Amino acid sequence: MTSATHAAPGSAPPAAASGRLGARAEILAFLVMAGLLAALPLTGLIYPYFLMQALCFAIFACAFNLLIGYVGLLSFGHAMFLGTGGYIAAHSAKVWGFPPELAILAGLLAAGAIGTLVGLLAIRRQGIYFAMTTLALSQMVYFVYLQAPFTHGEDGIQSVPQGRLFGLFDLSQQQTFYYVVLAVFLIAFLLIRRIVNSPFGDILKAIRENEPRAISLGYRTERYKLMAFVLSATLAGLAGSVKALVAQNASLTDVHWTMSGEVVLMCLVGGLGTIFGPVIGAVVIIAMQQYLAGFGQWVLVIQGVIFIACVLAFRRGIVGEIIAFAQWRGAEKR
Amino acid sequence: MQALYGQLVVGLINGSFYALLSLGLAVIFGMLNIINFAHGAFYMMGAFAAYFLLNWAGLGYWWALLLAPLMVGAVGVLVERTMLQWLTGLDHLYGLLLTFGLALVIQGVFQNEFGSSGLPYAIPAELRGAQNLGFMFLPNYRAWVIVFSLVVCLATWFVIERTKLGAYLRAATERPELVRAFGIDVPRMITLTYGFGVALAALAGVLAAPINQVRPLMGADFIIVVFAVVVIGGMGSIMGSIVTGFALGLIEGLTKYFYPEASSTVVFVIMAIVLLVKPNGLFGRTA
Numbered sequence: 001m002t003s004a005t006h007a008a009p010g011s012a013p014p015a016a017a018s019g020r021l022g023a024r025a026e027i028l029a030f031l032v033m034a035g036l037l038a039a040l041p042l043t044g045l046i047y048p049y050f051l052m053q054a055l056c057f058a059i060f061a062c063a064f065n066l067l068i069g070y071v072g073l074l075s076f077g078h079a080m081f082l083g084t085g086g087y088i089a090a091h092s093a094k095v096w097g098f099p100p101e102l103a104i105l106a107g108l109l110a111a112g113a114i115g116t117l118v119g120l121l122a123i124r125r126q127g128i129y130f131a132m133t134t135l136a137l138s139q140m141v142y143f144v145y146l147q148a149p150f151t152h153g154e155d156g157i158q159s160v161p162q163g164r165l166f167g168l169f170d171l172s173q174q175q176t177f178y179y180v181v182l183a184v185f186l187i188a189f190l191l192i193r194r195i196v197n198s199p200f201g202d203i204l205k206a207i208r209e210n211e212p213r214a215i216s217l218g219y220r221t222e223r224y225k226l227m228a229f230v231l232s233a234t235l236a237g238l239a240g241s242v243k244a245l246v247a248q249n250a251s252l253t254d255v256h257w258t259m260s261g262e263v264v265l266m267c268l269v270g271g272l273g274t275i276f277g278p279v280i281g282a283v284v285i286i287a288m289q290q291y292l293a294g295f296g297q298w299v300l301v302i303q304g305v306i307f308i309a310c311v312l313a314f315r316r317g318i319v320g321e322i323i324a325f326a327q328w329r330g331a332e333k334r
Numbered sequence: 335m336q337a338l339y340g341q342l343v344v345g346l347i348n349g350s351f352y353a354l355l356s357l358g359l360a361v362i363f364g365m366l367n368i369i370n371f372a373h374g375a376f377y378m379m380g381a382f383a384a385y386f387l388l389n390w391a392g393l394g395y396w397w398a399l400l401l402a403p404l405m406v407g408a409v410g411v412l413v414e415r416t417m418l419q420w421l422t423g424l425d426h427l428y429g430l431l432l433t434f435g436l437a438l439v440i441q442g443v444f445q446n447e448f449g450s451s452g453l454p455y456a457i458p459a460e461l462r463g464a465q466n467l468g469f470m471f472l473p474n475y476r477a478w479v480i481v482f483s484l485v486v487c488l489a490t491w492f493v494i495e496r497t498k499l500g501a502y503l504r505a506a507t508e509r510p511e512l513v514r515a516f517g518i519d520v521p522r523m524i525t526l527t528y529g530f531g532v533a534l535a536a537l538a539g540v541l542a543a544p545i546n547q548v549r550p551l552m553g554a555d556f557i558i559v560v561f562a563v564v565v566i567g568g569m570g571s572i573m574g575s576i577v578t579g580f581a582l583g584l585i586e587g588l589t590k591y592f593y594p595e596a597s598s599t600v601v602f603v604i605m606a607i608v609l610l611v612k613p614n615g616l617f618g619r620t621a
């Protein structure tokens with residue numbers, strides 16, 4: 001926990017202890033993760049469909065974490081970008097007959113465009129107001145999709161064709177599609193890691209720690225915040241687009257505020273401001289929903305309880321605790 | 335014209351609920367620095383408390399108006415003592431996340447027990463019927479809701495802005511350590527403030543029970559509109575919350591009459607415009 005700095009109004013939630021493992025440990029962890037994910041469907045233990053869903057949510061959670069973990073902005077409306085990506089990708093694939101790569105591109109760009117508009121409005125307020133503003137704007141987007149004819153309201157866009165990626169890979173083959181989704185996820189993951197570790201990312205972290213000081217050093221923090229917001233929205237749109245093709249439908253569930261809450265929960269469980277936290281959080285939450293699917297509304301209750309427990313006792317999340325433990329061990333040795 | 339007046343009354347009713355809820359949010363935010371996401375859930379609990387009192391204890395509307403806010407307010411006190419008090423000193427956002435989780439739990443439990451459909455709650459006998467105002471018929475109950483909410487809002491404003499208790503409260507909002515040094519039990523004040531804000535939400539729930547049905551999710555989407563109202567008004571001023579609440583209810587009613595397609599989005603559009611023109615809200619102080 002960064003201890004002294006969080007007194008500034010509207011400041012970031014304190015990220016996990018200095019946020020990261022050593023560079024070598026991080027590369028090792030990445031290779032293990034990529035290897036595991038590549039080998040898992042071959043074992044036949046887990047449905048590829050479930051894994052694809054989990055990977056889409058992992059992209060979504062990583063995109064969200066870029067904003068809360070590294071800029072300290074809690075968006076409570078990220079479902080609007082996930083949903084926009086999904087709707088546009090599904091519509092362009094089904095009605096306009098786009099091939100999958102173009103459908104995904106369309107969804108991602110649409111989410112980025114909405115992200116620009118929302119970002120321009122929302123970054124005018126900080127802290128708690130930022131969260132309420134994004135939530136309200138996403139509710140507006142929800143109502144627009146509820147009424148717009150192309151989304152088919154409550155029914156959603158059904159039986160979206162998956163097509164052939166670049167005319168080569170037949171995505172209706174589940175195995176093929178799985179490795180495509182895995183590739184997309186790994187690219188998105190590395191991109192976010194690159195962003196976070198770049199000079200641009202350093203400025204974002206400076207804004208998180210102390211925005212007035214960043215301004216006094218001559219940075220136009222508004223621009224950096226907007227840029228981060230648009231990047232995050234675009235990546236969330238990517239998650240939504242791929243998810244729509246995987247599930248072959250796009251529906252109102254993905255735009256609803258409960259989805260915005262879910263992604264917060266994923267990052268919180270995994271560890272805010274850690275690179276691997278959102279991935280683990282997404283897998284944990286999706287697996288939990290899968291196992292508890294028969295219990296109806298109790299899933300929401302359990303998610304609520306996890307929320308409360310995490311905030312009260314477990315603010316660093318799974319990965320944050322691991323990092324803290326490793327650092328504590330490291331300190332013991334010395 | 336009849337339809338227009340009808341929508342205006344509906345607008346004012348919604349405005350009363352916006353005012354009561356955003357007032358509670360503002361009072362809680364002032365003392366605890368927490369945005370109470372569970373506010374919509376407490377509003378729903380108020381309506382359910384009225385329903386329970388009637389069907390399980392045989393106590394009617396007037397008793398509910400008194401007892402439901404006290405019961406739900408007590409739940410609020412419990413929540414503050416067991417959970418929220420541990421968040422002092424942490425970032426605001428944790429309060430938002432915790433109360434969001436709380437809202438999920440409360441709404442989920444009620445949904446499991448009562449499903450998603452509405453339970454009926456009758457208008458009390460004394461307030462049935464309507465007045466002929468010449469240009470329209472005004473149902474008595476609706477007039478009562480508007481007048482009573484206005485009275486409660488103004489009384490709250492009076493207590494906070496014009497009494498000694500309110501002066502302590504405002505002082506504790508600004509400089510809690512200093513007020514503590516004068517021997518005032520600030521933690522207890524914080525607890526009671528949270529209970530009071532929650533009770534206001536429950537009161538709105540009782541008032542809403544005969545109009546909207548008693549539903550587990552009646553507050554879930556509603557609270558998001560109230561958040562937009564709060565962003566528009568800014569939480570700096572008590573009177574600001576009241577005025578913004580009623581005004582936005584009216585505007586929503588007008589939109590329902592002139593352009594119904596936009597009635598669910600108009601508050602959010604206004605919020606966007608206000609953010610462009612006056613980023614701190616109409617009554618907000620610079621943060």
